[in-house]
Amino acid sequence: MKLFEFKAKELLSKYGMPVPKGVVASTANIVKDFPYPAAIKAQVLAGGRGKAGGIKFANSFDEAKGAFDQIIGMNIKGYEVKQVLVEEKLDIAKELYLSFTIDRRVGTTLLMASTEGGVDIESVPDEKIFKAHMSPLIGLQPFIIRNLTKALELTKEEGKKLGQIVRVLYNAYEKEDAELAEINPLVLTEEGNFVAGDAKITLDDNALYRHPEYKDMDRNLDPLEIEAKKKGIAFVKLDGDIGVIANGAGLTMATLDVLNAKGGKGGVFLDLGGTDDPQRVKEAFYLMEMAKPSVILLNIFGGITKCDTVALGVKEALEEKKMDIPVVARIKGLHEKEAKEILKDAGMIPANTISEAAEEVVRVRGA
Amino acid sequence: MKLFEFKAKELLSKYGMPVPKGVVASTANIVKDFPYPAAIKAQVLAGGRGKAGGIKFANSFDEAKGAFDQIIGMNIKGYEVKQVLVEEKLDIAKELYLSFTIDRRVGTTLLMASTEGGVDIESVPDEKIFKAHMSPLIGLQPFIIRNLTKALELTKEEGKKLGQIVRVLYNAYEKEDAELAEINPLVLTEEGNFVAGDAKITLDDNALYRHPEYKDMDRNLDPLEIEAKKKGIAFVKLDGDIGVIANGAGLTMATLDVLNAKGGKGGVFLDLGGTDDPQRVKEAFYLMEMAKPSVILLNIFGGITKCDTVALGVKEALEEKKMDIPVVARIKGLHEKEAKEILKDAGMIPANTISEAAEEVVRVRGA
Amino acid sequence: MSILVNQNTKVIIQGITGHQGTFHAKAMLDFGTKVVGGVTPGKGGSEVHGVPVFDGVRESVEETGANASMVLVPAPFAMDACFEALDAGIELLVLITERIPFHDAMRIMSYAKSKDAHVIGPNTPGIISPGLCKIGIMPSHIFKKGNVGILSRSGTLTYEIVSWITESGLGQSTCMGIGGDPIIGITFIDGMELMEEDDDTEAVVLVGEIGGTAEEDAAEYVPSMKKKVYAYIAGQTAPAEKRMGHAGAIISRGKGTAESKIKAFDKVGVPVASLPSDIPKLITG
């Protein structure tokens, strides 16, 4: 789960991170008394908002109001700006980059830092980035901070202050179960202090049970995705109009791929997981119906999952909701025969392979 | 460094350990208002104080006063009782044993627990003791508490409460750099709560720099040992009358052994360590003089240490303090010749081997 | 032969008394796996399909000589279960549990490495060597003894591919799910190394998906192998920044696209199937 900048800063601040004085607002009047000059920053979960015009500066409330009106409601990479962060303007001497992420390749935490802050780290040449892996068995040790300070060619005084920042960020990253904790830019002010200019935090969805305080946080998700998340169903809204349901993430993706290869366009990715509980299957179908697909492609491989009870759930869902969306069903495996009978009964269009099903879906949609 | 019972309980209590209500006193009047009945417990750094009569019970202040007078000033295994802990009497349902120690054999922490509390754990049969080692890389994990609860055949409710106690003790053990953190007995009261009946904590001397709050704590050491500790000299008071100085702990012990084998009796163990700084050597000799040995056996093996500068320090010490204690010196190694000259000059009795030196010491002492 | 497991592997199931545990204990016993015990705290002394249940792993290992464990305990307790198994001397952990927090997974993997133990998973269907041993939740009936080794980040998609392989007349030497999470134990490369050494394996199939660089890394390893490698990549049409079910299946910050993976395989001559059903055709040529 990604956090908005202001939420990320709020969280880091709890751990002792210096952040600029700031106020979040959805209408300009809230920041009448702010001590200007200030930066007016769009709060969206997308990168590159600066280039998109989502950050402006204001020397007075009047200027702020103007900037506010321009930014609020803006669309940045498909996200509507609903909130704006008004923040004290910093006297920037240097801009650094600092982050902790999970390096899946090595299976441990990766610390990255650079003197080339304020730009996308992907665009910084590798030799300008200090990298260090940390075993979770020992965590962040002084030698890493020492080597970091040296690599960034900081003064001893700066290095000492940076060390504190690094420890705070690591502490937050670890304690809050973050996948990513990034400060970019980490501003070194003219007065010689470090302040988090921006902050990106992605929390591990798998660990949210340990952090119930984030449970109801705005996820910037589609309402149906939020609904699905609550039900524990993997549901992703896509650009197309065809709903794809399968059991297993890999199989669902593969089904989507075949569909797209055959000229269809997936509108929903819905992974039933390992369930063959008709009730769960029904709930999944209700969600699918709410997404209003033109056709549904159902692909079930019954290994442990029994095909017939899945089919039963589908049938009941169609009947109860009086759904008239055509369903092309490919079903294979345990109790396959019984399942096929049930699906035929329910008026679904049968298919033997994923390709066949995909072709059929495209045909039905075109018809 | 061993802590007195009341200090250990104070420390554990900071971490959340339930301890009986208690007051430390050196005169009975302090505990006039104590809610009796109470236990009156001698505070000494020696085991077996119960058997020695160091623990009594009192139902009133009058009784307490009587007990007090009996206990205070008592000598328990060579330690004088200077303070007494007056403590609320517990309603004991069960007495358990619980401890964390450093298991030098395995190199990790050992948790021990038993339902046979209240007696010396050495006397409890092995099959009645639950043992678990813990890697410092992962620390105390829930499964260990679970297995402990099972081994002790506690009820689920009791197990849950014990789990909390175990966590608190481990936390204190680790955070305070203890070598040993032992609660014996860990009392399960009639009301079903766990309370630390007694507590033994030994802090790691090597880690005291991390815990300056213990710096000036009464160590129950000989005043000379305290003096030596301040100077960073390894100095141990022994029963005999002969002072042994050597460089290196092993060599000093070996010298003492040879001396004892030859009929002498060591009164001081003084390890000079790796120093050949004449000033340090002088300080060591001053300490030795204060212990008033009848003879001094000096044994130096000069590997890296230069024998002559050590000899110089010795000579200066003898001269400055006008010490008339005879010194038998065996010195070997780097700059041996020069050293022998200096020692001869200073009137010391030379010897070629440890055995020879020991024999000479015994002869001189007898003379 | 086979990799990591064989007919002598003695398995306990942590979480055996749960719904899944009971079901898969039976399935594994039916398959012929030496399931020697189960662990569920508080249920020690009971039995599941004749298999003794213990309160703790150490106890179970002492009593049964188990050297492998299948972990089915819920995510919040999985790290503790793994630590318990590792401290009790278990050498192979098959970590079926899904949704384990990443920081926990990192700790598990690092601690396992410190104990020289192997971890398969988390979020894996397990490992199976037809005729020898199955530790996992895969449907046994779709497998057939043969010479194709399969390494996969997926579950049902693997079954789909396995069933096509079996229907084609080929069979499997060992089929291992490496897990659908970002932090896993045994990697594609580890599995490929083992399969390269395994006499029973003639060809290796990698079932990959979007997210991470596991497939690109595997491709780099291919030239050092004598055995032929085939691949399938799921998620070719998945959008960026959306987690496609698996925690590991996400194209984030431009990394982990199917395109990059297919390109990497192309470069080292690994045929990439465009349909799951194409895999056996590629193998038989």
Place this chain on the structure above:
Amino acid sequence: MSILVNQNTKVIIQGITGHQGTFHAKAMLDFGTKVVGGVTPGKGGSEVHGVPVFDGVRESVEETGANASMVLVPAPFAMDACFEALDAGIELLVLITERIPFHDAMRIMSYAKSKDAHVIGPNTPGIISPGLCKIGIMPSHIFKKGNVGILSRSGTLTYEIVSWITESGLGQSTCMGIGGDPIIGITFIDGMELMEEDDDTEAVVLVGEIGGTAEEDAAEYVPSMKKKVYAYIAGQTAPAEKRMGHAGAIISRGKGTAESKIKAFDKVGVPVASLPSDIPKLITG
């Protein structure tokens, strides 16, 4: 041959610019040890006796190919120094530093084990194979190439014994101080195993002392050895509950007496010298 070190061992010294570091860098270079670098944070770029100094261990390893490190940094910083060395791939740590907190020592040992690295010490004079390599602070001049292997918990006492051995006409294959602390890396048994395999070692001398059960454990291992073992135990007349200089040399709760150790050696036929100077006499018979 020798154990743990040889003429190809490339050594860095952590804490090289300190008084001790500079002195022993010179002594080791004079001995012929391949001291390829030193590490002192903030002193990178300088030199000590012609040896380049680096700010960090990784840097020093990358530049010099070092595989061993002698750690001379003060106790409060020793754990960090060890972790840094281990993360940089150092395979052998010779931990000279005294007075390292026990909890730190436990962490160092466990982490080293997880990295398959060896630790000698802490509170060790080091390891020396005359003619091949010295990593430590022992006086080189008292040693002579020969066939007696020495394992010791002590410093100067070892030199005393070594000098008697050398004077008797015998010499040493490898002499290793295992450290005077309760928590150490390589144990007597580890050393005995290595010496049993070492062609250059014909007899093994154990220099023990009171405290712990290292000598009793070593005695138990003796019957599995072909080579003859001799022992000396310091502290036979030490009182209980008093720490005799070394943190490890303490008879506590009735454990660790010299009596028990000598008895254990007697039982397995290990001659125990009553004087340090008796060791060569026992060996030559």
